[in-house]
Amino acid sequence: xxxxxxDPGPLSVPxxxxxxxxxxxxxxxxxxxxxxxQYSRKGPELLMYTYSSGNKxxxxxxxxxxxxxxxxxxxxxxxxxxxxxxxxxAMSAGGGNKLTFGTGTxxxxxx
Amino acid sequence: xAVISQKPSRDICQRGTSLTIQCQVDSQVTMMFWYRQQPGQxxxxxxxxxxxxxxxxxxxxxxxxxxxxxxNLTFSTLTVSNMSPEDSSIYLCSGGGxxxxxxxxxxxxxxxxxx
Numbered sequence: 001x002x003x004x005x006x007d008p009g010p011l012s013v014p015x016x017x018x019x020x021x022x023x024x025x026x027x028x029x030x031x032x033x034x035x036x037x038q039y040s041r042k043g044p045e046l047l048m049y050t051y052s053s054g055n056k057x058x059x060x061x062x063x064x065x066x067x068x069x070x071x072x073x074x075x076x077x078x079x080x081x082x083x084x085x086x087x088x089x090a091m092s093a094g095g096g097n098k099l100t101f102g103t104g105t106x107x108x109x110x111x
Numbered sequence: 112x113a114v115i116s117q118k119p120s121r122d123i124c125q126r127g128t129s130l131t132i133q134c135q136v137d138s139q140v141t142m143m144f145w146y147r148q149q150p151g152q153x154x155x156x157x158x159x160x161x162x163x164x165x166x167x168x169x170x171x172x173x174x175x176x177x178x179x180x181x182x183n184l185t186f187s188t189l190t191v192s193n194m195s196p197e198d199s200s201i202y203l204c205s206g207g208g209x210x211x212x213x214x215x216x217x218x219x220x221x222x223x224x225x226x
Contacts, residue, residue: 008151034214043203043217044154046112088154098144099215103153 006102019076023089030091038086079109115218123224131190134204139184146203160187194225
């Protein structure tokens with residue numbers, strides 16, 4: 001079993017839809033959770049980061065962490081074609097510990 | 112945040128040769144890392160580049176195959192040695208790791224094809 005599981009998709013939605021991207025994990029030591037966005041042929045770009053449980057909002061993006069269920073989510077409101085990319089979750093136990101990545105979910109937002 | 116550049120952006124190499132990839136960060140960072148990303152797969156950590164000392168390699172990766180240098184806090188190189196087609200992949204460097212959230216910032220990657 002992988003430490004971090006993420007549905008690879010592809011996920012196709014119409015413009016304006018609410019998108020929900022999810023990861024589950026098995027290591028209860030993880031405390032820091034990140035979402036990266038990766039456009040085709042580009043490096044991953046840090047999108048959101050959260051600590052422990054709870055929600056964090058930044059514009060159209062909301063990151064949610066449920067440590068009791070070992071489940072994290074990224075919501076994108078009013079999705080745009082420019083949101084089409086691969087979204088990777090990443091997590092660590094903190095303190096300079098290495099990041100563990102999910103496989104990434106490929107998202108396509110269609111006009 | 113840190114801005115990271117990599118050279119070359121892509122290369123096509125012959126089997127048995129070696130390629131050195133350079134990574135430059137625009138500010139001093141505590142940690143630098145090298146990853147490999149194969150199509151449809153997650154980022155796999157190769158090693159942590161330590162300034163002034165030997166890199167720390169993850170299971171399955173060895174120094175003879177992937178020698179790494181980090182002469183200062185803003186620069187690192189990864190060499191892929193004695194290449195085979197199985198080494199065809201995207202190689203990414205990242206910097207950071209010292210923030211509260213352990214966030215890392217990535218370079219654009221080097222797309223390597225081995226024939």
